[in-house]
Amino acid sequence: MAKNSAKDIEVKAFATHHVITQPNPLRKVLRRVEEKDMDDPIGRAEQALAGLSGEFKSWMTTEVNRLSTAYVAIRNDGFSKERRDELFHAAHDIKGDAATFGFPAAAGVAESLCRIIEHAPDLEKVPAELFTHHINAILAIVHENTRLDSISVSAELSRRLRKVADDYLTDVNRDRPEHLEVILAPSIVPVE
Amino acid sequence: MFRIDFNKLRFLVCDDNPHMRRILRTLLHSFGAREVYEAEDGATALEMYSHYVPDIVITDWAMPIFDGLELAQMIRQPESKGNPYAPIIMLTGHSEKRRVTVARDAGVTEFLAKPISAKGLYQRILNVVASPRPFIKTKTYFGPDRRRNTNSAYMGPERRVGEKHEVLQQPSLLDKARSTI
Numbered sequence: 001m002a003k004n005s006a007k008d009i010e011v012k013a014f015a016t017h018h019v020i021t022q023p024n025p026l027r028k029v030l031r032r033v034e035e036k037d038m039d040d041p042i043g044r045a046e047q048a049l050a051g052l053s054g055e056f057k058s059w060m061t062t063e064v065n066r067l068s069t070a071y072v073a074i075r076n077d078g079f080s081k082e083r084r085d086e087l088f089h090a091a092h093d094i095k096g097d098a099a100t101f102g103f104p105a106a107a108g109v110a111e112s113l114c115r116i117i118e119h120a121p122d123l124e125k126v127p128a129e130l131f132t133h134h135i136n137a138i139l140a141i142v143h144e145n146t147r148l149d150s151i152s153v154s155a156e157l158s159r160r161l162r163k164v165a166d167d168y169l170t171d172v173n174r175d176r177p178e179h180l181e182v183i184l185a186p187s188i189v190p191v192e
Numbered sequence: 193m194f195r196i197d198f199n200k201l202r203f204l205v206c207d208d209n210p211h212m213r214r215i216l217r218t219l220l221h222s223f224g225a226r227e228v229y230e231a232e233d234g235a236t237a238l239e240m241y242s243h244y245v246p247d248i249v250i251t252d253w254a255m256p257i258f259d260g261l262e263l264a265q266m267i268r269q270p271e272s273k274g275n276p277y278a279p280i281i282m283l284t285g286h287s288e289k290r291r292v293t294v295a296r297d298a299g300v301t302e303f304l305a306k307p308i309s310a311k312g313l314y315q316r317i318l319n320v321v322a323s324p325r326p327f328i329k330t331k332t333y334f335g336p337d338r339r340r341n342t343n344s345a346y347m348g349p350e351r352r353v354g355e356k357h358e359v360l361q362q363p364s365l366l367d368k369a370r371s372t373i
Contacts, residue, residue, distance in 0.1 A: 016330060016331075017328055017329060017330040018328070018329040018330075019326050019327075019328060019337075020326060020327040020328070020329060021326040021327075022277070024324050025247075025277070025324075026201070026247060026279075026320070026321045026324070028197075028200065029196055029197045029198070029200045029201055029247075029321060030194050030195075030196060030197075030321060030322055031194065031195045031196075031197060032193070032194055032195075033193055033194070033195045034193070035193055037195075038193050038195060039195070041196075041198070041222070041223045041224065041310075041314060042310045042311050042314050044222045044223070045218075045219045045222040045223055045310035045313075045314070046310045047222070048218050048219065048221070048222035049215065049218060049219065049310060051218075052214070052215065052218055059211045062211075063211070088254075089208075089254055092254055092285050092286075093209050093212075093285070095285045095306070096209075096212070096284070096285030096306035096307065097209065097211060097212060097285075097306070097307070098307075099306075099307035100215065100306070100307045100308055101211075104307075107307065111287075114285075182288055182290060185288060185289060185290075187287045187288065188287050188288065188289055188292060188305055
């Protein structure tokens, strides 16, 4: 359904570019309805997501175990491209998934860890404590998250680790303006 | 008001993380979609893209074999036998502005930064269904028009040239400064 036939596609040629327009191939899935007839697909989806929430803790445990294993391999054998990539991907997945799974502070710590891996000029020279503090913090947040009093502690831990990591990255990238610009740029994700 | 008949749409979801695929599948099914195909890497996604001809592609960025960015570039081949125009929604943990620019330049239609929400995903799907943009082909780019709107305050040279009506007449900085005195 998504593709129009060639005769429907209109091409306007300009000196440096072509502008290609075509009838909206997805127009058939749009239906105009009265407000009273609108259902609530977003509400339905949120309910369905809530229905999955019983599995989130176990999914999160799988993700942190992967991160932990990736770092143990680096501690034992040092950084290689594959080991670095595995650590980054494990941290990056937690950064993306943890808030959905109910662990927003873990997402913040994982983001900080991703920034270290991406922007440190030489990973071998990054103090090992910077890695272990981040990984231990994620483990602690996930294991202790059910205790209400730990939520504000988790958020504070996340903020402090981010500050330490940013100070380190700002210092080691002082002669690399292209990295410094990215490190200091604000995130596009709105702060909740 | 518009309602989307999700049951008429075919989706291809590409993410190496099984948990995220499950979440996406759950959200799409609860919107009403029936046909949701899943791939766990870019290469499989490209094969499935040719085979199933999805209406909308939702892809992660960081993936094995080749990533979501490369997948977008491979789909956006104007001479390909497949459909180079399908909307591509990039759903990613990357949250820096420069990543949005890179994704846009690879031909991605919409960018959605994780954490995912039902509202954010629905909004991106509504955008690509209800407001498709024309495609632009240049020597170095083929994909949806990267200019979503015209900025009347823009000062500088028009980078797209070729026809008179395409050239924006911009006041000089000096004229602009004078007019504000």
